[in-house]
Amino acid sequence: xxxxxxxxxxxxxxxxxxxxxxxxxxxxxxxxxxxxxxxxxxxxxxxxxxxxxxxxxxxxxxxxxxxxxxxxxxxxxxxxxxxxxxxxxxxxxxxxxxxxxxxxxxxxxxxxxxxxxxxxxxxxxxxxxxxxxxxxxxxxxxxxxxxxxxxxxxxxxxxxxxxxxxxxxxxxxxxxxxxxxxxxxxxxxxxxxxxxxxxxxxxxxxxxxxxxxxxxxxxxxxxxxxxxxxxxxxxxxxxxxxxxxxxxxxxxxxxxxxxxxxxxxxxxxxxxxxxxxxxxxxxxxxxxxxxxxxxxxxxxxxxxxxxxxxxxxxxxxxxxxxxxxxxxxxxxxxxxxxxxxxxxxxxxxxxxxxxxxxxxxxxxxxxxxxxxxxxxxxxxxxxxxxxxxxxxx
Numbered sequence: 001x002x003x004x005x006x007x008x009x010x011x012x013x014x015x016x017x018x019x020x021x022x023x024x025x026x027x028x029x030x031x032x033x034x035x036x037x038x039x040x041x042x043x044x045x046x047x048x049x050x051x052x053x054x055x056x057x058x059x060x061x062x063x064x065x066x067x068x069x070x071x072x073x074x075x076x077x078x079x080x081x082x083x084x085x086x087x088x089x090x091x092x093x094x095x096x097x098x099x100x101x102x103x104x105x106x107x108x109x110x111x112x113x114x115x116x117x118x119x120x121x122x123x124x125x126x127x128x129x130x131x132x133x134x135x136x137x138x139x140x141x142x143x144x145x146x147x148x149x150x151x152x153x154x155x156x157x158x159x160x161x162x163x164x165x166x167x168x169x170x171x172x173x174x175x176x177x178x179x180x181x182x183x184x185x186x187x188x189x190x191x192x193x194x195x196x197x198x199x200x201x202x203x204x205x206x207x208x209x210x211x212x213x214x215x216x217x218x219x220x221x222x223x224x225x226x227x228x229x230x231x232x233x234x235x236x237x238x239x240x241x242x243x244x245x246x247x248x249x250x251x252x253x254x255x256x257x258x259x260x261x262x263x264x265x266x267x268x269x270x271x272x273x274x275x276x277x278x279x280x281x282x283x284x285x286x287x288x289x290x291x292x293x294x295x296x297x298x299x300x301x302x303x304x305x306x307x308x309x310x311x312x313x314x315x316x317x318x319x320x321x322x323x324x325x326x327x328x329x330x331x332x333x334x335x336x337x338x339x340x341x342x343x344x345x346x347x348x349x350x351x352x353x354x355x356x357x358x359x360x361x362x363x364x365x366x367x368x369x370x371x372x373x374x375x376x377x378x379x380x381x382x383x384x385x386x387x388x389x390x391x392x393x
Contacts, residue, residue, distance in 0.1 A: 008325050008384060010129055010131075011125060011126070011129045011131045011380075011383050011384060011387060012125075012326065012380040012383070012384065013129075014124075014125035014126075014128045014129040014131075014383070015121055015122070015125045015376055015379045015380050015383065016121065016124070016125075017372070017375075017376050019121065019124070020117055020118060020120075020121040020372075020375055020376060020379055021099065021104065021117075021372055021375070023047055023117040023120055023121065024097075024104055024109070024113060024114040024117035024118075024370075024375065025097045025099065025104065025106075026043055026047060027040055027043055027044060027047075027087070027108070027113040027114075027116060027117055028096070028097035028104070028106040028107060028108055028109050028113050028114070029043075029096060029097055029106075030042075030043040031089075031094045031107065032087050032088050032089055032108065032143070033088065033089060033090070033091045033149070034088040034089065034090065034091065034143065034144060034145065034146040034149035034150045035065075035088070035143065035144065035149050035150060036064070036065065036088075036143075037065045037086075037087045037088040037089075037142075037143035037144075038064060038065035038066075038143075040087040040088070040108075040113070040141075041057075041065055041066060041067065041068050041087050041141060041142075041143065044068045044087060044116070044120075044141050045057060045068045047120065048068070048070050048120065048139075051120075051124060053070045053072065053123070054070065054071070055068060055069070055070055056068075056069045056070075057069070058158065058161065058163060060142065060154045060155075060157035060158045060161065060163075061153060061154060061157040062142075062143055062144055062153065062154045062157070065143040065144075065154075067140060067141065067142040067143070067154055067158060067163075068087075068139075068140065068141040068142070069138065069139070069140050069158075069163060070123070070137075070138070070139045070140075071136060071137070071138050072123055072126070072127060072132070072136060072137040072139070073136040074132040074133060074134050074135055074136060074390070076133065076134040076135070077134065077135070078133075078134030078135025078136070078390050078391065078392075079134075079135045079165075079166040079167065079389055079390050079392060080135060080136050080137070080138055080165035080166050080167075080390075081135065081136075081137055081138070081165055081166070081167055081168075081169065081315075081385070081386045081389050081390055082137075082138040082139070082140060082164060082165030082166075082167065082168040082169070083119035083120075083122065083123065083137065083138070083139045083140070083168075083169050083171075083382065084139075084140045084141075084142075084155075084168050084169070084170055084341055084345075085112050085115055085116040085119060085140075085141055085170060085171055085172075085341070086112060086141070086142055086143070086144075086145030086146070086155075086341065087108075087113065087116065087141045087142065087143060088143045088144065088145050088146055088149075088150065089107050089108040089111070089113075089146065090111075090146050090149075090364050091149060092107070092364075092365070092366050093366055094107050095107045095366050095368070097109065099372070102371055102372050102373050103369045103370065103371065103372065104369065104370050104372055104375075105362075105367070105368060105369045105370075106368065107366070107368065108368065109360070109362075109368040109369060109370045110173045110360035110361060110362055110363045110368040110369060110370050111172070111173060111360075111363040111364065111368065112171055112172050112173060112357060114358060114360070114370040114375055115171025115172060115173065115357040115358060115360075115370075115375075115378065116141055116171060117375065118171055118357070118358065118375045118376075118378040118379040118382065119139060119169070119171050119379070119382055120139065121379040122378075122379045122380075122382035122383040122386065123137055123139055125379065125380075125383045126383050126386055126387065129383075131383065131386075131387045132386065132387060132390060133387070133390075133391055134390055134391050135389075135390030135391065136390065137386055137390070138163070138164075138165045140158060140163060142154045142155050142158065145340075145341070147187065147301075147303050148187060148301070151301060151302065151303055152303070152304060152341065152344055155341055155344055156344060156348065159344060159345070159348050159349045164345065164349045164351060165351065166315075166351060167313075167315040167351055167352045167353070167354075167389060168341075168342065168345045168351060168352070168353040168354070169319075169353075169354055169356065169382055169385065170340060170341050170342050170353060170354065170355045170356070170357075171356065171357035171358070171378060171382075172338075172340050172341075172355050172356075172357045173357045173358060173359070173360035173361075173363060173370070174336070174337075174355050174356060174357055175356065175357060175358060175359045175360075175374065175378075176331075176332075176334075177331065177332050177333060177334030177335075178309075178316075178319070178320070178331045178332065178333050178334065178354065178356070179307070179309065179333075179334060179335060179336035179342075179354075179355050180236070180308070180309040180311055180333050180334070180335075181234060181236050181237045181269075181270060181307060181308050181309070181335055181336065182237055182306065182307035182308075182335055182336030182337070182338075182339065182342075182343060183237050183238065183240070183241075183267040183268060183269055183306055183307075183339075184267065184268045184269075184270075184272075184274060184277075184302075184303075184304060184305045184306035184307070184339065184343065184347075185265060185266070185267050185302075185303045185304055185339045186265065186266045186267075186274070186277065186278070186300060186301060186302045186303055187263070187264075187265055187266075187300075187301050187303060188263065188264060188265070188266060188281065188298060188299065188300045188301070189261065189262070189263045189298070189299045190218065190261060190262045190263070190285065190296060190297070190298045191259060191260075191261045191296070191297045191298075192211045192214050192215050192218070192259065192260045192261065192262075192294050192295070192296050193211060193258060193259045193294065193295045193296075193297075194208045194209055194210075194211055194258060194259075194293075194294055194295070195208065195295070196208050196258065197258060198251065198255050198256065198257060198258045199255070199256050200254060200255060200256065201254045201255065201256050202254075203256075204256035209292050209293040209294050210256075211249060211257055211258065211259055211260040211294055212249050212250070212257060212260050213292070214260065214288060214292045214294045214296075215247055215249060215260035215261075215262060217288060217292065218262060218284070218285075218288055219244055219247060219262065221284055221288065222242050222244055222264075222284070223242075223244070225242050225280075225284065226241055226242040226243070229241055229242060229268075232268075232269055232272070233269075234269055234335075236333070236334060236335040237269060237270075237335045237336075238335065239269075240267060240268045240269050240272070241265075241266070241267045242264065242265075242266050242267075242281075243264045243265045243266075243267075244262055244263075244264040245263055245264045245265065246261075246262060246263040246264070247260070247261070247262045248260070248261055248262075249261070266281065266300075268306055269306055270306040270307065270308040271306070272306065274302055274305050274306075278300050278302075281298070281300060282298065282300070285298055303339055304339035304340065304341075304343035304344055304347075305343055305344070305346075305347035305348070306343065306347065307336055307339070307342055307343040307346045307347070307353075308346060309342075309346065309352055309353070309354065310352060311333065313352045314389065314392050315352045315354070315389055316352065316354070318385050318388035318389040318392065319331075319354055319356070319381070319385045319389075321384075321388055322381050322384035322385040322388055323356075323381050323385075325384055326377055326380050326381050326384065327377070331356070336355060340355055341353070342354070342355045356378070356381070357378060358370050358371055358374040358375045358377070358378045359371040359374040360374075
């Protein structure tokens with residue numbers, strides 16, 4: 001820690017590394033695959049209650065795993081800063097927590113239970129150092145984050161219910177840049193079918209269309225759209241895109257197949273309405289269906305909308321000031337390479353959101369790890385950002 005100013009140093013020193021690691025280990029110890037994160041949510045709630053915080057458990061449309069919410073109020077009017085994170089993990093074999101030197105490993109250690117532990121520790125530090133002079137902190141944890149098992153439904157419900165601050169910090173493992181723009185993302189799966197049953201190729205009905213030929217035509221049309229989308233580009237975020245990742249049909253080499261299905265993604269830049277994206281995709285399918293005589297069904301699922309952060313916002317200034325106090329330098333700006341809860345806060349709640357977490361790796365694998373030293377740094381930056389932002393006019 002490089003903080004020299006006495007009040008700031010006092011707040012940073014209130015961050016307790018041992019307590020932080022213990023919290024992270026407890027959260028990682030609770031298996032929580034997406035859709036079934038109740039054990040981790042219960043664990044977080046008990047940790048916060050044991051620390052003396054008043055905890056509420058809004059169902060937010062997912063009563064089998066209610067969310068966790070804590071409001072820590074200074075008692076004086078001011079902005080509300082939200083610490084938010086998901087408690088669910090991807091569906092992989094559970095790996096228990098293990099501390100080895102500077103690393104904590106285990107399921108969800110990187111993505112993002114250790115980050116949530118750092119947010120909890122920042123909350124404790126603000127209370128213990130009596131550093132929150134005005135405003136308040138809202139801490140939220142939830143399920144249904146990781147696609148394709150969840151699509152942010154519980155967070156969306158929390159936002160609709162008004163469980164949102166004036167700005168949000170999200171401790172996803174992105175530590176080397178301040179993301180100011182990011183693409184929205186959706187997944188899609190298309191099924192192309194003909195009416196008749198599977199049959200030997202030499203016995204195929206002459207009047208029934210080829211689902212493989214229709215699938216090939218669809219791939220061509222989607223690729224032409226992808227080339228057009230490449231002109232929609234941002235220097236940081238990159239280009240809008242349409243990606244075909246899978247195409248499958250048939251059971252054996254000489255059977256006339258009944259179905260062909262394709263699957264992929266669609267990404268778009270801020271300023272493009274997600275409804276327009278969906279309508280454009282469905283128009284391509286409708287035209288192909290009419291022209292070829294096949295039957296086409298599509299599942300188009302939004303994951304998160306596009307993201308943009310106004311760099312002149314006081315929240316960004318408070319964050320950079322705090323990051324500089326702890327590290328001695330500014331955090332360079334960059335794109336958000338993935339979609340996360342910040343996209344939802346930006347697009348749906350219209351509040352600024354900063355994704356910033358610890359140095360970590362192995363996300364979405366069985367080899368997740370996170371740097372304990374960097375967890376401490378994140379907790380300090382969060383605490384300082386809260387003290388600065390919540391005291392702003």
